[in-house]
Amino acid sequence: MSENITDSLGAIYFITLGCAKNEVDTDRMRSLLLSAGYEEAYDVEDADVAIVNTCSFLASATEESVEATLALAEEAATGVRNLKIVMCGCVPSRYGEDLPSELPEVAAFVRTDEEDGIVAVVDRVLGCERVEAPLVPQVKRTVESAVAYVKISDGCDRFCSFCAIPYIRGRYHSRPWEEIKAEVCDLVAAGVREIVLIGQDTGIWGEDFDESVSGPGNLAQLLVAVAHAVRPERVWLRVLYLQPEGMTDELIAAIRDTPEVLPYIDIPIQHCSARVLKAMNRSGSEDELDALFQRLRREIPGMIIRTTYLVAFPGETYEEHEQMLAFMDRTGFDYTSVFAFSPEEGTRAEKMDGQIDDVEKLERTQAAMDLAESLGFAATAAHVGERAEVIVDGIEETDEGVELIGHAWFQAPDSDGAVHLDATEATVGDIVEVEFTDSFCYELVGHVVE
Numbered sequence: 001m002s003e004n005i006t007d008s009l010g011a012i013y014f015i016t017l018g019c020a021k022n023e024v025d026t027d028r029m030r031s032l033l034l035s036a037g038y039e040e041a042y043d044v045e046d047a048d049v050a051i052v053n054t055c056s057f058l059a060s061a062t063e064e065s066v067e068a069t070l071a072l073a074e075e076a077a078t079g080v081r082n083l084k085i086v087m088c089g090c091v092p093s094r095y096g097e098d099l100p101s102e103l104p105e106v107a108a109f110v111r112t113d114e115e116d117g118i119v120a121v122v123d124r125v126l127g128c129e130r131v132e133a134p135l136v137p138q139v140k141r142t143v144e145s146a147v148a149y150v151k152i153s154d155g156c157d158r159f160c161s162f163c164a165i166p167y168i169r170g171r172y173h174s175r176p177w178e179e180i181k182a183e184v185c186d187l188v189a190a191g192v193r194e195i196v197l198i199g200q201d202t203g204i205w206g207e208d209f210d211e212s213v214s215g216p217g218n219l220a221q222l223l224v225a226v227a228h229a230v231r232p233e234r235v236w237l238r239v240l241y242l243q244p245e246g247m248t249d250e251l252i253a254a255i256r257d258t259p260e261v262l263p264y265i266d267i268p269i270q271h272c273s274a275r276v277l278k279a280m281n282r283s284g285s286e287d288e289l290d291a292l293f294q295r296l297r298r299e300i301p302g303m304i305i306r307t308t309y310l311v312a313f314p315g316e317t318y319e320e321h322e323q324m325l326a327f328m329d330r331t332g333f334d335y336t337s338v339f340a341f342s343p344e345e346g347t348r349a350e351k352m353d354g355q356i357d358d359v360e361k362l363e364r365t366q367a368a369m370d371l372a373e374s375l376g377f378a379a380t381a382a383h384v385g386e387r388a389e390v391i392v393d394g395i396e397e398t399d400e401g402v403e404l405i406g407h408a409w410f411q412a413p414d415s416d417g418a419v420h421l422d423a424t425e426a427t428v429g430d431i432v433e434v435e436f437t438d439s440f441c442y443e444l445v446g447h448v449v450e
């Protein structure tokens, strides 16, 4: 057991890989373990157990997760005292059966749907015998910044042909309103100023509820209900990961008419060609997507739109690639994530005809990234001269001294760039009015208006 931390059952060091959804899962495990008598170690040297919460969205993410685990195992073998490694999350969910023989360095594997049992796993790994079962607490989130992600659902029923998530995270299930409300209210009471609602497919939140469930029944109603729950505090609400079919009239109205809800939408369309979308097991066409984005921009002027292009899907012709580039250009997305197709084990697209060779894939990906950057940089520069509210996120050291960093309502945290502020007086969590004076890449420079 840890020598530095004397009153706890042991010290746990957490490593999270992958997306914000994993950060939320790690935070839940942290809360369960701390409530059960464990302590957090901030240095692996002080830890008795290292929890690696893994990502397996792409083969490269799986590799990164395994490498991080092996690096820890090597550290443990060459110095860190008797460190036990517990691998959690997407890699065990996806490859569970094969892992014990392939990774003997790992003491336990915990799938995503087993993470609420993390205390029993760590107890077992450390040989801790409890006289009484640990109290299962009302899980409290850790508040480390002015922004917090809140999961409203998990799993996915769409089975896009390139994606392993439904096999890793299971079928779609919405989180109950009362749980979401309690978590949001706790976070806001602890000083959080922006709540980012996430899930694999947020637009269909509530569709799996039966008639006996009371309270909000769809995403539009959820946004309005969350906004009411946080008042009178001044809080921004952002929702990420909507699919085009989720953009109902009711949702557009809720975004437009609810002051707390930011006019920012993240719709990963992946492609605009109807043929490619069908091969991806998705729906829609260029005309439908055109109509959707035009409607959004018409009904919510100034709306910020983020999307995703999955480049070089099997069978994507050069003309279809150019069709997507032209669509991106015409729509003028503010932010576009570009991913090269990767044949994920166990997905239908892995074995599809028409796999695109690496050289061609790289060229198409580079062209898409170049366009995404030029659109994004121009969209960022267009804010120069404007005034907008900015949440102060933290302080950074620069060559000239320290600098306050924040993000404007049109920048999703951790994704879209930041605002570099000329003030030093504001404190983290403040919402300040800023005039933007310059931009570089996705970053803005601004001064706080008195």
Ligand code: SF4
Binding pocket: 156, 157, 158, 159, 160, 163, 164, 165, 166, 200, 201, 243
């Ligand atoms: S919507 Fe498609 S890409 Fe997104 S998680 Fe579900 S299956 Fe994967």
